[in-house]
Amino acid sequence: MRQHTALVIGGGIGGLTAALALDRRGWSVTVLERAAALEPVGAGVGLAPNAQRALDTLGAGDGLRALAPAQTAAELRLPGGRRLARLDQAAAVRRYGGPVVVAHRAEVVALLAGRLPQGAVRTAAAATLADPGDARPDGRPARVRVQGAAGDEEFTADLVVAADGIHSAVRRALFPQHPAPRYAGFTAWRLVAPAPDRPFAAHETWGPGGVWGTQPLHDGRVYAYATAAVPPGGRAPDGERAELLRRFGSWHHPIPDLLAAVDPAAVLRNDVYTAAAAPPAFHRGRVALLGDAVHPMTPNLGQGGCQAIEDAVVLAHLAAPEADLAAALTVYTRQRLPRTMDVVRRAGRIGRLTTWRSRPARALRAMDGIADWRPPTGTYASGTRGTTSAAQPKEHE
Template sequence: MEKQHITIIGGGIAGLTTAIALKRIGHTVSVFEAAPHLRPVGAGISLGPNAINAFAALDLKQALLGRGRLVRTFHIFDHRGGILTRTQVPSDLGPGVLCIHRADLHAFLLEQLDPNELHTDRRVASLIQDHQGVTVRFTDGSEHHAALLIAADGIRSAVRRCVLPRVQPRYAGYAAWRGVVHLPGMGDIASETWGPRGRFGIVPLADDHVYWFATSNATENDARFAAFRIADLQRHFAGYHTTVRQVLAHASDEHLIHGGIHDLPPLEHFAHGRVLLIGDAAHATTPNMGQGACQAIEDAVLLAHYLHNTPDATTAFRAFEQDRMPRTSWVVRNSRTIGGVGQWQHPLAIALRNALIRRVPPRIGQRRFDLANNVRFPHIPAVSEPGLEKTTSTGTRMAVHH
């Protein structure tokens, strides 16, 4: 496909990674972000082997690995500290899961782009497309025209509202709190604790920092939980094992993040003419598999692959959609199920769940991990590479059967 000017709406992980990938194959990009500053919202994030492999396709793997902490082991505990499951990253899947502060990942992505390609404080009001391209109109009255538009503006996507006005995020039934603490000596094991008051996650980051998160069943927009501070969380999780209490003892109200957990119901299409939805705008998932950002990064690499190896954007968008929809739907569906089971709070249900989990052969949980993470991607050649040869469509990624 001949090189085009492409509009990207959204300056988060999906939008920035897509900009990097599309620039690599020779397209010019303009990234528009609604916020007045390109500042990440969040705490920690886990990038599985699939996301690391996607960055390898962009020749960014080694540079990225130095920004976080690699973890190979994940445990689920009951609230007293007994182990329910152990999951290990097999050596053939690479160095492990990269646990990184979201701000560090965001900064890394920004380093790969020209600041002149980034435009902040631009909120989408409407868009018009024809055979020549897409014109987006912003709430400040300005407009921008390009051949294609990639919507990477998150679960509450303004672009998606323009093309699919009836699609709304769906509430998962629980709220979450997140934070980062400095806590040396926590080791290299990531964990979740499942108990009657909700779940509590602990993820080691670089430089002796720890990303933690907690969940509790709640009605949507629950005012009581929205007002929670660290002291409230300490009381809420007082019956949990020592490590949970230790992390909360080091947490502060200053950087506490709270919000309800949502995902998107599966969409019928990601492609709408010259407009393509990606990342959370297309397939927002609950965080229970650690795959939200990973799937957005996969989107970026595979979009570049299809645009580079097909004669026109319509064909490329259709191929992308056919590739991505089954996989992302599987992630959304499985992640929602895992979260639902993890949030059980009746004592009898918890006892039954824990007994069953302990009896499930480890290979079952390992298979789910492999399905999510054991993925390879074609190398995305840079415009400076001799010949800018096309990558074959055969073996775009390993077959994943859901």
């Protein structure tokens, strides 16, 4: 029997999860990553129970949970330090089935990439969609052009998964009339710093027009993030650490200590974008879009990576190598589009709250119907690679 081939464009968390899920399903998978290496770049990422359960179907959930720091609670605070709310892990377990795991993004990437077959990831491979193909039985394959160290190459594939990020070139090629993601009204800073000398509780702090969050990592370092309502495209003339000091340097412990300890070059700044409108579909031809490439969202619910992981597992569940691919991709759009766009809207509402110059009034229970999602069952999720069960996943809204 001919082995069916899949190309994944993008080697981030969503793309690697898709590659691993499709490999478990029986596809021959190649990941095409533009960067020269899967280097330890970036900052932290939070993966909620819905993403952990999806990774459990691939045998990677326990590996992720091993990256969780030892902590019992998180707090919502004001800049002066006053505590507004406290959420302990026991409450999260009761409500959602587990806590959010905060880990360094590079460790999550390594966890996923390490479970792929040798040679499945090609770096320094800039991919361009040449033809989405025709997903009907006996339809033409998709074609992808790759520019790399060996020169220009062209590949054909039975399935292409586009996980090429917020400014996805594949999305623009498939739906050129669809509006590009819009600026959400605020910018985000992220950093990883040494732990301060004095103890602290994990927290998110809401102040006038801005937010700061501090989360410990399992290796003793600290991941911190901040947002502020500023015009897009800005850069601080004296560096981003100096900008954070101006905005957050007088806030409660451990914020000043973290800013004093961080390497100025390690502070990342990125404008935040969100989907301007629901796309016509999550697929066209033999191409499926997932993650930020099709539903970019603000980080306020911590669901960007989680929803990409959900996409990947559902797509692989539906797209058995011998299945009717056109029908499978239609169901993929039908199931994933409404759920992810609901998360986009809900994250956007919380994002707007954080830009107001008032105290936080709500945001608790915001994860209901999101973090309690469960992945498809009855397929490779139960440990049988290459199963062609016709069972379809149920979305838990």
